[in-house]
C-alpha cells in the first residue's frame with residue numbers, strides 16, 4: 001500500500017493577521033478561508049467565498065525546532081535507512097520559504113531544515129556501529145531554465161556551467177556536471193551550505209538576478225555500507241534528501257513586472273505551473289505519461305516527486321488579508337500534493353567491482369579448502385589467506401567451547417575454520433605456558449580453602465615481621481618484562497593479561513618464599529625461607545621508613561627517572577597549546593569574515609531593492625548598469641569569500657594537527673603516570689596500610705593477600721580498591737571504611753600529583 005505525500009502549511013508571523021479571513025481548525029490540521037463577496041474589487045471567485053483545506057498540519061507560531069520535528073525528522077531518519085526524501089517549500093515571495101529551509105543566520109535556534117537535517121545525519125553517523133556511512137552534498141540552482149552549480153569550484157561565483165545537463169538513467173535522474181562534495185562532518189557540510197548561499201548572492205548581483213526567482217535544491221547523498229561483510233553480501237544502500245527552496249509563486253498580474261523581471265516571472269510561472277501539472281498527473285492513477293521533461297525543475301525532480309520517494313511539502317503563506325489570493329493558490333497547491341500516493345522503496349545497489357572481488361575471494365577460499373582436503377591426503381603444507389572478523393570470532397568461539405568441553409569436536413570442514421585453528425590453539429597453548437610459569441613462582445590457593453589461607457596468613461605475618469618485599473615478587477613486570485614495554489611485540493595486552501591471571505576465586509602467593517602447606521607445618525622453617533634475597537634486603541634498608549607522599553614522589557620522579565619522558569611531554573604540550581591558540585585565532589577570524597559577508601549580503605540586498613525601485617539602466621548591449629558602490633560591495637564579497645576559503649582550509653589543517661598532538665600528549669601523560677606508578681611501588685614498596693594489614697596484629701582476613709597488586713598495574717585507584725575488596729573475604733565494616741578512606745586519601749594525593757600535568 002502506498003503512502004500519501006504529506007503537506008503542511010506554515011504561516012509567517014505578522015502583526016496584521018487577517019483573523020476574519022484565515023481560521024485554523026481545532027486539530028491544527030485544517031485551515032478555512034473566508035472572503036467577503038465584493039464584485040467591484042473582483043474577488044478570486046465570485047461563486048465560492050469559503051474554502052476549507054485539510055492538511056497534515058498547520059504550523060502557526062511554530063518554532064524552527066518544532067517545524068523540523070514535524071516536517072523533516074522522520075523523512076531524514078528514513079533516508080538513513082535507504083529511502084529517498086524530498087522536502088519542498090512553496091509559496092509567494094517573502095512568505096518564509098528560505099527561512100523554513102535554510103533559516104536565519106543571526107541566531108542558532110533560527111537555523112532551518114537544511115542545517116538541522118545535516119546535524120541529524122551526522123548524529124546518526126556518530127551512533128552507527130555496524131555501518132560505514134558516507135555523506136556528499138550538492139547545491140543546484142535553476143534560474144530562468146538554466147542550471148547553476150552553487151558549489152562549483154571552477155567558477156568563483158557559482159555561475160552557470162554550460163556543460164551541465166539533466167540525464168535520465170536506470171538508477172534515476174542526475175545532473176551531469178553538477179559537483180558533488182564529500183563531507184566528513186557537520187561543519188564541512190554547513191560550510192558548503194554557506195558557500196552556496198554566498199555564491200548565490202554574488203551571482204545574483206553579478207548577473208543581476210533575484211534569489212526569489214530561482215529554485216534551489218540542496219541535496220544530501222547518503223551511502224550506507226555494512227561494516228561486517230558477509231560473503232556475497234555487497235549491498236550498498238544509497239539515498240538522497242532533496243531540500244528544495246522554490247521560487248516565489250506570485251502571479252504575473254500581481255507583480256506588474258516589465259522587461260527582465262517579467263521574463264523571470266514568466267519562467268517561474270511556467271516551471272511552477274508545470275510542477276503543478278506534474279502533481280495533478282501523479283495524483284491520477286490512470287495517467288500513464290507524466291510530462292517531467294517539460295521544465296528543468298520538473299525534470300530534475302523526476303525521481304524525487306511521488307514515485308518511490310518520501311515527499312513532504314511546506315506551503316508558506318502570509319497571514320495578511322492583502323495576500324489572500326496567493327494564500328489560496330498555495331493552499332490549493334498543497335492540497336493537490338496530498339492527493340499523490342507514493343511507494344517508497346529502499347535504494348539498494350550492488351557494487352559490481354566489490355562483487356567481483358568478493359567472488360574471487362570466495363573462489364580462492366574454496367580452492368584453499370580443496371587444497372586442504374588434498375593436504376590431508378598428501379600431508380602437504382597449505383597456506384591460508386586472512387580471515388574476516390566474523391570468521392575469526394567464529395573460530396575463537398568454537399575453540400573456546402571445545403576447550404570448555406561444551407562441544408566434542410570442532411567442525412574443521414566448516415569453510416570458515418580452516419587452518420587458522422592451529423594459530424588459536426597455539427595461542428591458547430602459549431597462554432597455558434604463562435600459567436605454568438606463574439605456577440612455578442606462585443601457588444594458587446582456592447579462596448575458600450580457609451585452612452591453607454590461614455597457613456599462608458601466618459607465613460605472611462612472618463614476612464611482615466621481617467619486612468620482606470613479597471609485593472615486588474608478585475609484580476608481573478618482573479615475570480614478563482615485555483608486557484609493559486611499548487613497541488615490543490608482547491603477546492598480551494593489559495586486558496589479555498587480566499585473562500591469564502587467576503580468577504577472583506583464587507589468590508596467589510609466591511612459591512619461592514612461601515610453600516604454604518609445607519611451611520604451615522614448620523613455622524621456623526618458614527621464617528628462614530622467608531628471608532629476603534640479599535639485593536632486595538639491601539635495597540630495602542636504603543628505603544625511607546615511611547614512603548613520601550605521591551605528590552612529593554612525583555616531583556622527584558619527574559626530576560630523575562622520568563625526566564626524559566617529562567621533557568617530551570612538556571614539549572608536546574607546548575606545541576599543542578600553540579596550535580590551539582592559532583586555531584582559536586583563525587576561528588575568530590572566520591567568524592568575523594562570516595559576519596562581514598553577511599553584512600555585505602544585506603547591503604547588496606538593499607542596493608538591489610533601491611535599484612529596482614528607482615528604475616534600472618542598461619547599456620547598449622542590454623547589460624545592466626550598477627553603481628560603483630554596488631560594484632565595490634560585490635568585489636569585497638568575492639575577496640572575503642576567498643579569504644574565508646583559505647582560513648577554513650587552515651582551520652581544518654590545524655584541527656587535524658591538534659587532534660594528533662592531543663593524542664601524543666595523552667600518550668605521554670599516561671606513560672609518565674604509569675612509569676611513575678611502577679617506580680613508586682618499586683621504590684617505596686607496599687603501601688603502609690597493606691603492610692599493617694600483614695602484621696600479626698593487623699586485621700588480616702583469609703584471602704587478603706596482596707595479589708591485587710598484580711591486577712592493578714593497569715587499573716585506576718578506584719578499581720584497585722574494588723578489586724581489593726573483592727579479594728578480601730568478609731572484613732569488619734570498620735576495616736572496609738578504613739581502606740576506603742585510605743584509598744581516597746591516596747587518590748587525592750595522586751590527583752594532586754597529576755593535576756600539575
Ligand SMILES: Nc1ncnc2c1ncn2[C@@H]1O[C@H](COP(=O)(O)OP(=O)(O)OP(=O)(O)O)[C@@H](O)[C@H]1O
Nearest residue numbers: 012013092093094095096097098099211212247248
Ligand atoms: N516563521 C517565521 N518567523 C520569523 N520570521 C520569518 C518567518 N518566516 C519568514 N520570516 C522572515 O520573513 C522574511 C522573508 O522570508 P524569506 O526570505 O524566508 O521568504 P521567501 O519566501 O524565501 O522569499 P523569496 O521567495 O524572496 O526567497 C525574512 O526576513 C524572514 O526572516
